[in-house]
Amino acid sequence: MTAQQPIAEQPAITVRRMDFRFGGDTPAQFVDGNPFVSAFLAALSSVFPEGERFFIDAVRHYRDQLDDDELQEAVRGFIGQEAHHGREHDTFNAWLAEQGYPIADKLERVREGLDMARRRMSPRRQLATTIALEHFTAIMAHQLLAHPEVNERLHPEVRELFMWHAVEETEHKAVAFDVYQAVDGGYWNRVLTMLEITLLFWLDTITTTANFLRARGENKPGNWLRGIGFLLGRPGPLRRLIPEYLAWFRPGFHPWQHDNQALIRPWQQKLSDAN
């Protein structure tokens, strides 16, 4: 038996109203002129607004069953942050559509998929799905926050959006998880749901990336190689996700066993100066 890893304290969850604008001089290939990685981030952005509404509903369902005031407060912060993320990504998605990314079709498919999930899945499965996807967002956010050699490749306007989102995903990374624990969601439910979500997430993200590249006339082997080289080779943000992803499968896992609060502090300061 290994000793239980310490769990860092839940940081404050601040709901920040932002008003991002895109257009200026942001190119359609907004990550280092790399079509594949740009389409990959566009694919992620296309699922955020509807996906985050799904998370909010999944957590809200259990709100009345929580008798811990601090957790209630954290849930309020979580809902506020996710609602704002959806709004800002709507603005970004509208800009992506103007650049020829086929966003409308994708949004329609996401909506249909999530409507079906709401009808077919029990509230407990919906919450397990939420915590699995929140783990993905948290570990991807960590890659952006921890590696300037990754985030500095994003065009400044897009970088601001993704860094703000990464900070808030970190602040609330354990909220849905804590709700899940509070209502005894169970180990096997979270592990099996994660396996299923992993498959669906990568299938959906890669298919969407390919569709976006195709629509923009960029679906070429060279672009795939360069994109995969960036994501898995150098700087390799997806390769570096693997150990953090695997941590999920430990029975005693908790998101704040990985204490990365020091990384968000400079950004929190920047955001409070800007607000």
Ligand SMILES: [Fe+2]
């Ligand atoms: Fe979010």
Ligand SMILES: [Fe+2]
């Ligand atoms: Fe989130």
